[in-house]
Amino acid sequence: MVTEAYLFLGQLLVVLGLLGLGVGVIMCKFPAVARRGLDIFPRSRWPGWILTAVAVFWVAWIIQHAALGRFEGLKPFVPLAAIALFAAVVYFLDELLSPRALGALLLLVANPILMGVRWAESSWRYVVVVIAYAWVVAGCALLLHPWLFRKVGLRFWKSDAALRRLGWVKLVAGMLLLAAGVWHLR
Numbered sequence: 001m002v003t004e005a006y007l008f009l010g011q012l013l014v015v016l017g018l019l020g021l022g023v024g025v026i027m028c029k030f031p032a033v034a035r036r037g038l039d040i041f042p043r044s045r046w047p048g049w050i051l052t053a054v055a056v057f058w059v060a061w062i063i064q065h066a067a068l069g070r071f072e073g074l075k076p077f078v079p080l081a082a083i084a085l086f087a088a089v090v091y092f093l094d095e096l097l098s099p100r101a102l103g104a105l106l107l108l109v110a111n112p113i114l115m116g117v118r119w120a121e122s123s124w125r126y127v128v129v130v131i132a133y134a135w136v137v138a139g140c141a142l143l144l145h146p147w148l149f150r151k152v153g154l155r156f157w158k159s160d161a162a163l164r165r166l167g168w169v170k171l172v173a174g175m176l177l178l179a180a181g182v183w184h185l186r
Helices: 004-029 031-043 045-065 069-092 097-117 124-144 148-156 160-185
Strands: none
Touching: 004 031, 004 097, 004 124, 004 160, 031 097, 031 148, 031 160, 045 069, 045 097, 097 124, 097 148, 124 148, 124 160, 148 160
């Protein structure tokens, strides 16, 4: 029986597969450019600001739509608090802000994915669950220790050949997820 959760799982597998293929192609075809981008990412200002804005306003949206009980009267102040929080984070946590914000987004994106595949009657949901929990672990690590992004980078993309090998792994994984998603949606 095809349920909404089953369809969501299929669509999610297709999206994850396409993302994997896209990143894999970039890593295989343009390893020098990808390495340069990965090397400058931790200290880049604009990606950090953009990712922080997305994360802060996503949390503000969650709070705005949550049942807060006796704190319900504070909801009108949530947009102002979000703007103040964004300004404070950008000002006080500007050091390695991009990996921190990436970690926050990894934590945030895992929840809707896990909730969406929760009732899917397919073994492929376990693959998505493992990916989501890997994102949670990586997100926690990046929030607590943003320097890990660079440290892991020194190990995994120390050369163009190493990044190209990682790109091939990403391509294969992307093809597998895409095939599973297409099979789900047929």
